Every structure is written in C-alpha cells, then in structure tokens.
Amino acid sequence: MSQNLSSLRQQVRGLQQQFPSLLETLLGREPLLPGSVYTLRRRCGKPTCHCARGEPHASIVLSYRGQGRPQNITPSPEHVSAVQKLTDDYREVRQARTQLLRLQRQVLKLVDGIEALRVQEGERRFQKLRASFPSHSQR
Numbered sequence: 612m613s614q615n616l617s618s619l620r621q622q623v624r625g626l627q628q629q630f631p632s633l634l635e636t637l638l639g640r641e642p643l644l645p646g647s648v649y650t651l652r653r654r655c656g657k658p659t660c661h662c663a664r665g666e667p668h669a670s671i672v673l674s675y676r677g678q679g680r681p682q683n684i685t686p687s688p689e690h691v692s693a694v695q696k697l698t699d700d701y702r703e704v705r706q707a708r709t710q711l712l713r714l715q716r717q718v719l720k721l722v723d724g725i726e727a728l729r730v731q732e733g734e735r736r737f738q739k740l741r742a743s744f745p746s747h748s749q750r
C-alpha cells in the first residue's frame with residue numbers, strides 16, 4: 612500500500628520535471644503566426660515547359676489561417692525565413708500546449724490515486740480510533 616503510494620509520488624515528481632521547459636516555451640515573448648510554410652511542387656501544364664518531363668516547379672507557400680478564411684500566400688524570397696520562424700514558433704507553442712494538457716491530466720490522475728490511498732489509510736486509522744471512543748449515550 613505505502614509502496615504503491617510512494618510509486619505514485621515518484622511518478623508525479625518525474626512528470627513535474629517536464630513542466631519547466633514546457634512553460635519556457637509557453638511563456639515566451641516571440642511573436643507567433645498561425646499557419647505553416649511548405650513547398651508546393653506542381654507542373655504548370657505547358658507541354659513545352661521543362662516541368663512536363665523533368666522536375667516540377669517548386670514554390671514556397673504560406674498556408675495562413677489568421678483572421679477570416681485560410682489563405683495560401685507566396686512570400687517573397689527574402690521574407691521566407693522570417694515567415695518560417697513565425698510559423699515554427701507557433702507550432703512549437705501549440706505542441707507545448709498539447710503536452711501540457713496531457714501532462715496535467717496524468718498528474719491529476721496520479722494525485723487522485725494518492726488521495727484515494729490516503730483516504731483508505733485515514734479510514735483505517737479512524738476505525739481504530741473509534742474503537743477506543745467512549746460509548747455514546749443514545750439520545
């Protein structure tokens with residue numbers, strides 16, 4: 612029983628160690644852009660174009676889902692890395708948030724387990740104490 616309890620405590624302490632780095636990500640100051648940058652490869656359809664047989668055209672596209680409808684935007688080459696950084700940071704924050712949620716659920720479950728075991732122990736102790744109570748007068 613108490614072994615179980617200390618195993619649960621140990622698990623909580625283990626999970627707790629993951630919080631600082633998650634919080635560091637979540638409490639950051641870098642601006643975030645909800646969207647993602649990807650490379651779009653396509654053939655333009657002109658039969659004489661090199662892409663008809665060789666490599667398709669590649670362009671970098673920002674899939675941006677900010678206010679309003681999602682849009683696909685082609686950032687100018689000099690802005691690609693800045694846009695990439697904004698969306699990478701956004702993704703990182705979203706992932707950290709998901710992890711935080713998972714972690715909190717795990718901790719809560721363990722903490723509830725600890726509480727249940729402690730209540731069991733408390734009940735046992737109380738039953739012992741109760742046995743030594745002076746008998747009540749019936750009213």
Ligand SMILES: [Zn+2]
Nearest residue numbers: 654655660662
């Ligand atoms: Zn082409």
